[in-house]
Amino acid sequence: MTKDSEKLLIDAEGYKYIFKGNDLHTKDGLLTKEAIAAAKPGDVIATNKNVSFHVLEPSFLDKYWKIKRNAQIIPLKDLGFIAAEVGLCSDWIIAEAGSGSGGACCFFAHLCSAGKMYTFDIREDYLKIVSENVAFLDLKNVELKKHNIYEGIPLAPESVNMVLLDLPEPWLGVDPAFAALKHGGYLVSYSPSVPQVMDFVNKIRETPGFLYLKTCEIAEKEWDVLGRKVRPRSQSIGHSGFLTFVRKL
Template identity: 30%
Template sequence: MNILKDGDRIHLVDKKSRHYALSLKAGDVFQLSGETIPHDQIIGQPDGTVVTLSTGRRMLALYPTLSEYVLKMPRGAQVLYPKDLGVIIQWADIYPGAHVFEAGTGSGALTMALLRAVGDRGHVVSYEAREDFARTAMKNIERYLGPVPNLTVRQRNAYEGIEEGALDRVILDLPEPWQVVPHAATALRSGGIYLSYVPTIPQVMQTVEALHRTAVFSMIQTFETLLRTWNIEGRSVRPDHRMVAHSGFLTVARKVGPGFGPCAAVESSGEPGLVDEVIE
């Protein structure tokens, strides 16, 4: 059983699914619109317990999932939405033991997703040009994951180069990823995967052009993910009026041997990069 402990970062959740983040500290008091509850009444309780505020309002006290945590953690830079984090892990094929390069670190949301995917046998190297962003990111990461010996954060500008080599994956969340593409072409191992996230099509166009110019990237594809939740209440079944629509475009490419040249992944059955035909 997971027990809520002094020093833990937890969320209190009301019946409207609104989350309120707090760090438990013995002797402190949580306040919300004139209602209070001492932290001591939460510390020692099991994860997911129901707590009662001073006016009788009941809330859930629980450890947040990574998706919930990143939306409420302190931010230095804008974070990637959970819908994009999950897609990045899948399409970049981040696997246990992988050696992954990331730039920039931002507030640490993508870094945490990468760390959980590579596991203890893998390693993540993250470049962040701004010291204040890097400092905020490390606090967020260590608050949620604890000590992370398999993470190296460098205050460096990825546009100027990538120090590491033989990388399995290069993941970029930068305004001008095309400036890093030539460095990624050298730093990635053969068969390695490049992925970048940008909010606009002009940025995508420049990135894809840069990938073509290197002559070592193939299977290039760009897509976006739209997330729409549904309201299910008895016989009232409808999509929610609001959705998390466009947030950014993901461009994925594979580093290959010389002589093959760039090619686009074939679209089939509504799934990018999948082909119906099976060749035996």
């Protein structure tokens, strides 16, 4: 399928389906590929059970939610905060260590469409999933490599705007990140546990030329609104990980 022929189908409850050229078997019946292909954004089509679906052009995030996962990805609440905190620009060069399923890689590659996204991991099975997700999202500025960045980041010295570490031992990535970062560039570490944060920040403070900025966590709480009845949802995204921000002087 071409990008122009992609379509998003949404029902009244907000369930989303991406049309990939085949019949869609939904929880509310069948949508034929012929009916979907003939529909234009803004049209409404019905399943064989007469349940209506709105047809839209899928956004990047509509497709992003459909990527394959074999490892937990950094939540969007954290990725968005990282982008805002570092003032991410479209022409940046970013290096990520710890590819996982490629959630962060794909998100930042989309934002840095005029730049370059490098992602490194030691597991080929992870890199295979990332490669499939990159192709699914039609990202052209991503380079994947099987490599242990504890041994160094294989990029030109002082060429990178941001290094993202999503590693079990992020303190071992401090020196390689320092060598790769431009002056003024950012090092961001994502860690789920306090001991990881402590060891990482201690290493930063022992490294001349790095300025520790802050460590924080982002909580997201959704609210239900029904007429005049408003209350927080019982299930919200609380702690996912700690974000530590560092800048190279």
